[in-house]
Structure formats: C-alpha cells, structure tokens
Amino acid sequence: MVTQTGAVPAAAPIPRLLIPELDKCIQCGFCLPHCPTYRLLGVETESPRGRIHLIEAAAQGRIPIDRRFEEHMYVCLGCRACETACPAGVRFGTIIEAARAEIGPTGSAPARRMTLLALRHLLPHPGRLRAGARLLRLYQRSGAGRLARALHLLPRRLAAMDALLPPIPDRLFAPAQEVFPAIGPRRARVGLLSGCVMSILFAGVHEATIRVLQRNGCEVVVPRGQTCCGALNVHNGEREAARAMARRNIDAFLGAGVDAVVINAAGCGAASKEYPILFRGGAARDAERAARYAALCRDVTEFLDELGLRGPLGEVRARVTYQDPCHLAHGQHIRRQPRELLRAIPGVELVEMEGADRCCGSAGIYNLVQPHYARQLLEEKVTAVARTGAAVLVAPNPGCMLQLAAGVRAHGLRMEVCHLVDLLDRAYAAHAAP
Amino acid sequence: MELADVRRHIRDRDALARALRDVLGPGRVFAHPADLLAYEYDGSVLQAVPDLVVFPQSTEDVVAIVRVASRFGAPLVPRGSGTGLSGGAIAPVGGIVVSMSQMRRILSIDLENRCAVVEPGVVNLDVTRAVERDGYFYAPDPSSQSACSIGGNVANNSGGVHTLAYGVTTNHVLGLEMVLPDGTVVQLGGRGPDDPALDLVGLVVGSEGTLGIVTKVTVRLMRRREAVRTMLGIFPSIEDASQAVADIIASGIGPTSLEMLDQLTVEAVEPAVHAGLPPDAGAVLLIEVEGVREMLDRSAQIVEDLCRRNRAREIRVARTEEERALYWAARKGAFGAMGRLAPNYYLHDAVVPRSRLPQIMRQVMEIADRYGIRVANVFHAGDGNLHPLIPYDAATPGETERVMRASEEMLAACVAVGGTLSGEHGIGFEKNNYMPWIFSEADLEAQRRLKTAFDPEDRMNPFKVFPTPVSCGELLTRRPPRLAASGLWI
Numbered sequence: 001m002v003t004q005t006g007a008v009p010a011a012a013p014i015p016r017l018l019i020p021e022l023d024k025c026i027q028c029g030f031c032l033p034h035c036p037t038y039r040l041l042g043v044e045t046e047s048p049r050g051r052i053h054l055i056e057a058a059a060q061g062r063i064p065i066d067r068r069f070e071e072h073m074y075v076c077l078g079c080r081a082c083e084t085a086c087p088a089g090v091r092f093g094t095i096i097e098a099a100r101a102e103i104g105p106t107g108s109a110p111a112r113r114m115t116l117l118a119l120r121h122l123l124p125h126p127g128r129l130r131a132g133a134r135l136l137r138l139y140q141r142s143g144a145g146r147l148a149r150a151l152h153l154l155p156r157r158l159a160a161m162d163a164l165l166p167p168i169p170d171r172l173f174a175p176a177q178e179v180f181p182a183i184g185p186r187r188a189r190v191g192l193l194s195g196c197v198m199s200i201l202f203a204g205v206h207e208a209t210i211r212v213l214q215r216n217g218c219e220v221v222v223p224r225g226q227t228c229c230g231a232l233n234v235h236n237g238e239r240e241a242a243r244a245m246a247r248r249n250i251d252a253f254l255g256a257g258v259d260a261v262v263i264n265a266a267g268c269g270a271a272s273k274e275y276p277i278l279f280r281g282g283a284a285r286d287a288e289r290a291a292r293y294a295a296l297c298r299d300v301t302e303f304l305d306e307l308g309l310r311g312p313l314g315e316v317r318a319r320v321t322y323q324d325p326c327h328l329a330h331g332q333h334i335r336r337q338p339r340e341l342l343r344a345i346p347g348v349e350l351v352e353m354e355g356a357d358r359c360c361g362s363a364g365i366y367n368l369v370q371p372h373y374a375r376q377l378l379e380e381k382v383t384a385v386a387r388t389g390a391a392v393l394v395a396p397n398p399g400c401m402l403q404l405a406a407g408v409r410a411h412g413l414r415m416e417v418c419h420l421v422d423l424l425d426r427a428y429a430a431h432a433a434p
Numbered sequence: 435m436e437l438a439d440v441r442r443h444i445r446d447r448d449a450l451a452r453a454l455r456d457v458l459g460p461g462r463v464f465a466h467p468a469d470l471l472a473y474e475y476d477g478s479v480l481q482a483v484p485d486l487v488v489f490p491q492s493t494e495d496v497v498a499i500v501r502v503a504s505r506f507g508a509p510l511v512p513r514g515s516g517t518g519l520s521g522g523a524i525a526p527v528g529g530i531v532v533s534m535s536q537m538r539r540i541l542s543i544d545l546e547n548r549c550a551v552v553e554p555g556v557v558n559l560d561v562t563r564a565v566e567r568d569g570y571f572y573a574p575d576p577s578s579q580s581a582c583s584i585g586g587n588v589a590n591n592s593g594g595v596h597t598l599a600y601g602v603t604t605n606h607v608l609g610l611e612m613v614l615p616d617g618t619v620v621q622l623g624g625r626g627p628d629d630p631a632l633d634l635v636g637l638v639v640g641s642e643g644t645l646g647i648v649t650k651v652t653v654r655l656m657r658r659r660e661a662v663r664t665m666l667g668i669f670p671s672i673e674d675a676s677q678a679v680a681d682i683i684a685s686g687i688g689p690t691s692l693e694m695l696d697q698l699t700v701e702a703v704e705p706a707v708h709a710g711l712p713p714d715a716g717a718v719l720l721i722e723v724e725g726v727r728e729m730l731d732r733s734a735q736i737v738e739d740l741c742r743r744n745r746a747r748e749i750r751v752a753r754t755e756e757e758r759a760l761y762w763a764a765r766k767g768a769f770g771a772m773g774r775l776a777p778n779y780y781l782h783d784a785v786v787p788r789s790r791l792p793q794i795m796r797q798v799m800e801i802a803d804r805y806g807i808r809v810a811n812v813f814h815a816g817d818g819n820l821h822p823l824i825p826y827d828a829a830t831p832g833e834t835e836r837v838m839r840a841s842e843e844m845l846a847a848c849v850a851v852g853g854t855l856s857g858e859h860g861i862g863f864e865k866n867n868y869m870p871w872i873f874s875e876a877d878l879e880a881q882r883r884l885k886t887a888f889d890p891e892d893r894m895n896p897f898k899v900f901p902t903p904v905s906c907g908e909l910l911t912r913r914p915p916r917l918a919a920s921g922l923w924i
C-alpha cells in the first residue's frame with residue numbers, strides 16, 4: 001500500500017468507488033485552466049485532478065468521506081469542461097456522480113431532506129410536479145410571496161431560492177394529443193422527451209420543437225408514460241430513484257416504436273445517453289434496454305443536423321450569440337450543429353462571445369447549492385455576452401436559459417434569451433406569413 | 435535509510451498553522467488531511483503529503499510566510515500549477531507547500547520595450563494570449579503551456595516545442611523579484627537585455643525553488659514573424675525521420691520546430707485530438723518554418739525534398755489555423771494521452787547529441803524489448819531531447835520496479851553517448867541521485883556552496899536537485915491490486 005509519512009486518518013476502503021474511469025487520470029493537470037472553480041479559487045481541491053485524487057483516496061480508505069470531502073465534491077459544477085480538455089479521455093462526469101452517490105445530496109440536514117423529498121417524490125411524478133407548479137404560481141401571484149419577502153418571513157436559504165425562481169407561466173406542457181402528424185412526406189417518427197422543468201417553465205419551447213419537427217417531416221410522439229430523465233437525481237447522488245425513472249422512460253419510448261428520441265434540454269440529453277452507465281453492473285435486461293434507448297437519443301440540434309433541415313425558412317433579422325450548454329458541448333460533444341442551424345436562418349448574424357463553452361453557473365441546482373460561486377460565474381458570463389452587442393442569446397437548455405435571463409435582467413440588458421428551436425420556429429412562421 | 439528518518443519534524447504544526455492563519459486569513463492555510471492529499475502529487479509519479487499548504491496573494495504574503503516558517507524551522511516547497519514531471523513541487527521530507535496559484539496577475543505589459551511583468555502563478559499561455567492581438571508572443575512553450583505556470587517554468591528552466599529556434603526560459607527572463615529564505619526581498623536583473631550586476635537571474639532560473647521564492651517575473655516578449663507554415667512528414671521509421679531532421683538542420687533554412695511522434699504515441703493521442711495522423715506510420719515529424727511570407731514556399735520546398743529523400747511517404751501542410759492547432763494539439767497532448775494506454779506512465783527527459791539519435795532510439799527499443807515493456811516516443815528531435823514514455827499499471831505487482839529499472843538503463847545509455855539527464859523537466863527528487871553520473875564531486879560541491887550562500891539552513895525545497903541518502907523509490911505512486919469487478923451499483 002501507500003507508504004506515507006503525513007498524518008492521514010484511516011478509513012474503510014470503498015471498493016465499489018474504485019471505478020475504471022479513475023485509472024485514466026495520470027494527473028497531467030491540463031484540466032486545471034478549464035475548470036471554472038479552479039479558475040475562481042486557484043486551489044487543487046476544487047479542480048478535476050484534485051477531486052479525482054481525493055475520490056481515489058476515499059475509495060482506497062486513505063481518507064474518510066467527511067464534511068470537507070463532501071464540500072469539494074459539491075463545489076464542482078459538474079460542467080465537464082475538464083472532459084473536453086483531457087488528453088486521456090477521462091470521463092469526469094461519471095467519477096463525480098459515483099462520489100456523490102456515496103454522499104447523497106449535500107447541505108444541512110433540513111436541506112438534504114428537502115432535496116431528497118423533491119428528488120424521490122416530486123420529480124418522478126409529472127402529475128405532482130404540475131400540481132406543485134400550480135400551487136407555486138398561486139403563491140407567486142396572490143401577493144403572498146411579496147408579503148412574505150417584505151416581512152422577511154422566509155428563512156434566508158428559502159428566500160434566496162424564492163428570488164431565483166422564475167414566474168410560473170400560464171400554460172404548462174400537457175398536450176391533449178399523444179401524436180402530432182408530419183407535415184408533408186413523413187421522414188421519421190420521433191419521440192419527444194418532455195422532462196420536468198421544461199414542461200413547467202418552457203411549454204412554448206416544446207410546442208415550437210413539435211412544430212419545427214413536423215415541418216421537417218417528422219411525426220412526433222409525446223408518450224404519456226414518460227417522466228423526468230433523472231439527471232438531477234444522478235447529479236445529486238440519488239441513483240435509485242434515477243433508475244426507476246430511467247426504466248419508465250425506456251419503456252415508454254421503446255414501446256412507442258420511434259426512430260429517435262428527440263431531446264431539447266442539453267442536461268436531459270446527456271443523462272439519457274448515459275443511462276447505460278446508470279445500469280452498469282445491474283441486470284442484463286436493464287443494461288440491454290438502456291443501451292438500445294441511449295442509441296436512439298438525440299439532441300434536437302443534432303437530430304435536425306443529421307436529418308437535414310428542410311426549408312423554406314423566412315427571415316429573422318437579429319444579431320445572435322450562442323452559449324454552449326455544458327452538457328451539450330462537453331457532455332455530448334455537440335458544438336458545430338447548433339451553430340450551423342443558426343447560420344441557416346436567413347437574417348441571423350452569429351457573433352461568438354469569449355468563452356462560449358464556459359459554464360454560466362446554472363449547472364442543475366448548483367445556483368441553489370452554491371449561490372456565491374454561481375453568481376461570480378454569471379457575472380463573468382454576462383460581461384462576455386454584453387460585449388457581443390447581440391440582441392438574442394441562444395442557449396438550448398432550460399437551466400442556462402433561466403440563469404442567463406436572470407443575469408441579463410440584473411444587468412438591465414435589452415436582450416432576449418431563448419432556445420434555438422424558438423428561432424427556427426420563428427423563421428418557419430416568417431416564411432408562412434411574411 | 436528511509437524518508438521517515440530524514441523527515442523534517444515541525445515542532446508544533448498547529449501553532450505554525452495558527453501563526454500562518456494570523457497573517458494570511460483562515461481560508462488560505464490548508465491543514466485538513468483531505469486538502470493536504472490534493473498537494474501530495476504533481477505531474478510526476480512521485481507522491482508525498484505536506485504538513486501544510488499556503489496560498490499567498492502578494493509579495494508581502496510570501497515574506498510573512500517565509501518569516502513564520504523560519505521561526506518554526508519549517509521547509510518551504512514553492513509550487514506553480516503542479517504540472518512538473520520530476521517531483522519538484524512535492525514535499526518529500528515534509529514542510530509547507532507554497533502554492534503560487536493565487537498570484538496570477540499580469541502586472542504590466544510594455545510592448546514598446548517588448549517585456550511584461552507577471553506574477554509567478556500566471557499560466558504560460560495566458561502571457562501570449564494577453565499580447566497576441568498586437569502580434570507578440572512569449573516564446574518558451576512547453577507542451578503543458580495551457581496549464582503550467584511562469585513560476586514553474588522559471589524554476590525548471592523549461593523548454594518547449596520551439597526551443598530549437600528560440601531557446602529556453604532563461605533566454606526569455608529579463609528580471610526577477612525574489613524573497614530569500616530570511617524574508618529579504620531582492621530585485622534581480624532588469625528590463626534590458628544585459629544587466630551590469632552578476633547574472634543572478636541566470637542563476638535563479640533553473641534553480642528549482644532551492645534558493646528562494648520568486649514573486650515577480652519580467653519576461654521578454656517577441657514579435658510574431660510574418661508567416662508560419664506547419665507540415666507533417668509521414669515516415670516509415672524513426673531512423674528515416676531522424677535522418678531527415680539532421681538534413682533539414684544542415685540545410686540552413688532554420689526551422690523553428692522539429693518534433694517527432696512514433697506509432698504508439700499516435701495510437702494514444704489520435705482518439706483525443708482527431709488530427710488525422712496515420713495509425714500505420716513508423717514516425718510522424720512535425721515541422722514548422724517561420725519568416726517573411728515570400729520565403730516560406732522555398733523553405734517548405736526544401737523541407738519536402740529532404741523528407742522525400744529520407745523515404746517520407748507523404749508531406750501534409752496545415753492549410754488553416756485550425757488544422758495547425760490540431761497538429762500541435764496532437765503533439766502537446768501526447769503525455770496526457772498515455773492515460774488511454776495504461777493507468778500510469780513514466781518518462782525520462784534525456785538529451786543526446788543529435789547525431790546519436792538513431793543509435794539511441796535503437797538502444798531504447800532494445801531495452802524496452804528486454805524488459806517486456808512498451809515505449810511511446812515523442813520528442814524534440816531538433817534538440818536531441820528524448821521523451822521515452824512508458825505506459826504501465828502500478829497496480830500490477832512488480833511492474834513499477836521493472837519500469838524504473840528499464841528507464842534507468844535508458845538514461846544510462848543516453849549519458850554513455852555524451853548526453854545528459856534532463857533537457858527541460860528539471861531534476862527534482864526524481865533524478866537527483868543520478869547527478870553524480872554527469873558531475874564530479876567538485877562540480878557538485880561548488881553548486882552546494884552556492885545554494886548554502888542563499889539558504890544556509892537548507893529550508894528551501896530540500897532534498898531536490900542534489901544527491902540525497904534516500905532515493906525517490908519510496909514515493910512512487912502505489913495502487914492497490916485491481917479488483918476483479920468494480921461497478922457503479924450503489
């Protein structure tokens with residue numbers, strides 16, 4: 001074993017944490033300048049290399065899983081920019097998720113309980129999620145929220161969360177029909193993953209996605225049996241509920257007989273494509289079906305690029321800048337496709353911002369768990385965005401859209417934050433009614 | 435003798451930590467076991483846990499740290515980005531690791547006089563990034579330049595892939611600010627090409643943190659040449675490529691870079707960068723020429739002719755800046771990509787007279803065969819600076835020792851043909867016991883006396899560079915034997 005002279009307390013080894021991904025890291029340090037938290041803090045413990053080393057040490061029983069360890073694991077954004085930078089191809093996302101599975105959700109005991117409650121009993125149930133959203137909408141509109149805030153009735157943590165929550169829109173995504181016919185000759189039958197946050201806060205994006213897919217000759221199925229993808233569960237160390245959710249989606253979409261599962265949220269896409277890792281070491285049936293499902297999953301930009309965008313597109317005159325969602329650029333290696341789609345829209349002038357593939361600080365529920373660091377990253381991002389002089393900021397992922405919209409608002413910028421399919425939808429509409 | 439016998443025991447570590455927190459604040463002193471483990475490694479295969487880690491943010495902080503450490507008799511180990519390959523940034527006998535990673539401001543840029551003053555934690559590539567819009571660059575460009583720090587480069591006198599034309603770090607450092615082990619702050623050198631004083635800048639560059647802690651670096655900036663052309667020569671064997679290197683240098687066209695990658699390197703790096711390198715070539719030569727635009731066609735033609743004369747089957751020219759970046763990414767990502775071949779790798783940094791390259795390559799491969807190990811060769815062919823990379827698995831019993839013995843033999847072979855221990859990675863705690871191979875006792879004693887003049891108590895990065903009674907073998911990365919099945923089922 002390790003011959004060390006430093007004072008390191010012994011702990012029990014965790015063999016299941018010695019995952020094969022750990023072996024690939026040879027500690028070259030190329031990841032350091034690409035890690036947002038290392039850039040911010042300049043300490044090895046908040047870098048990918050440092051975290052991997054600590055995870056390996058915990059797996060070997062050299063250090064216990066204590067509060068300090070937990071902190072290092074949860075200061076990480078999970079943005080996976082390190083994966084793009086890594087010459088050895090280390091899958092850091094898999095490593096950090098395994099470590100978090102040992103810890104469970106982070107925070108104080110009440111915060112942990114609340115997160116677990118949401119992960120286990122809210123996210124897996126679309127019906128409960130919609131009911132909760134309606135309650136929240138009532139709270140937001142009744143003035144109770146304003147009153148609570150004015151009288152400082154909310155605990156500090158809750159007040160911070162309250163401030164981050166966007167207004168719940170009138171319409172939630174709950175389509176009456178399950179199948180939307182293709183326009184023109186049918187080129188494919190595709191499923192649409194409706195997800196949790198997207199269904200509640202971005203019904204408009206889902207509707208635009210369906211219209212754009214229909215215009216491209218796709219018959220679109222929105223299977224009723226589906227649920228949230230489970231990404232937030234996996235990112236917050238709650239794998240068991242994630243597996244149950246994955247199974248439901250796999251059943252729903254494999255049963256729908258689709259050529260592809262189209263996903264318009266980068267985080268959901270990355271998690272869905274990684275279902276096979278979630279079922280690693282489990283039953284053969286799960287593994288086989290997860291692999292089949294993952295092979296069908298496509299981000300909407302990836303799918304449209306493969307299919308070949310069908311015209312005619314009308315003009316959308318706008319200066320646009322593009323934010324690479326981390327789980328699209330780093331998690332799925334998709335960078336070219338969204339840019340080409342944007343360039344295909346007549347009138348769109350694409351201006352690149354500095355550090356377009358750097359995390360905006362949203363990172364799932366990171367802005368709730370680590371608001372301080374999230375705010376610093378957002379500041380940096382909004383500064384880069386403002387420098388482009390763009391009128392439209394495209395970020396095809398719900399977390400990024402919420403975070404960036406908040407940043408843009410706080411800076412008083414006159415800028416629209418939207419999904420890429422919103423612009424495509426607008427271009428099709430512009431042609432139909434110029 | 436073992437390292438435990440020579441560890442510098444700090445009288446009262448908790449009191450030391452308190453004293454440091456008093457001057458730096460609580461967040462900038464690490465003492466928790468998990469935090470210390472994150473500083474037990476650098477880019478090499480050696481590991482040692484420090485007693486404390488501190489994060490200065492100014493020269494004043496460094497002075498305060500040095501003074502407190504002096505009161506407690508604690509050793510100091512300066513550390514940049516921790517990408518070094520010789521164990522220079524770890525603490526083999528304990529002590530305080532002084533991480534310079536929060537001193538990373540570019541303090542001033544003076545384009546007219548072609549220099550910049552930077553803090554030691556500034557990342558090498560960030561210097562070039564700050565001035566490239568104006569057509570300037572900082573010349574030393576190690577493969578790790580996207581991550582390594584200027585301070586680390588100064589410590590190790592780092593080279594790079596353009597060393598052939600532009601020289602190493604010492605040729606590009608004009609002045610230094612340094613905190614001596616007693617807390618005195620000294621200014622060495624200046625901003626001009628020659629300073630009337632003794633050349634202490636030349637002394638400190640390459641001293642591996644054994645004389646003091648550098649807190650500011652005045653670097654030389656260079657003007658970009660008008661045009662550059664980057665080419666790939668695809669060869670059937672390393673011997674052919676080596677001969678092409680010799681011929682290109684002899685032709686007098688003055689290439690700025692001649693870098694070689696062998697077949698196994700290509701196998702490792704191609705999946706990472708997708709540069710389109712052929713998997714079946716015996717060797718790939720990366721060649722760069724720079725200069726006035728009109729000149730490049732002729733230079734490139736000469737390069738192509740010489741490559742073809744040495745049996746190159748194909749010459750590629752980077753047509754776009756993206757393509758050029760890809761070629762370089764393949765070269766610069768080679769070390770890290772070893773993780774694709776095996777969980778660990780070891781490498782040497784030997785230099786041989788260029789004319790001996792083909793001979794030494796044969797010897798290296800013969801040694802590898804004898805020990806039953808694989809070797810990936812990626813090196814600065816133009817400088818005769820070898821980097822034989824040995825991928826291995828430390829979890830396999832006995833493998834680490836076998837790899838160490840093989841590499842020692844390779845190093846000995848290089849020294850035997852008139853070569854030396856290190857081209858650019860530094861000696862650190864990895865090759866210090868080989869120093870007597872190339873230096874006499876009188877040579878070493880002269881260097882020791884110089885070190886003592888700066889650091890009479892031997893507290894600055896002790897046990898580095900000079901031979902020690904213990905070897906680095908104890909600190910080699912160990913991994914428990916691999917488990918048959920490890921899954922994620924949690």
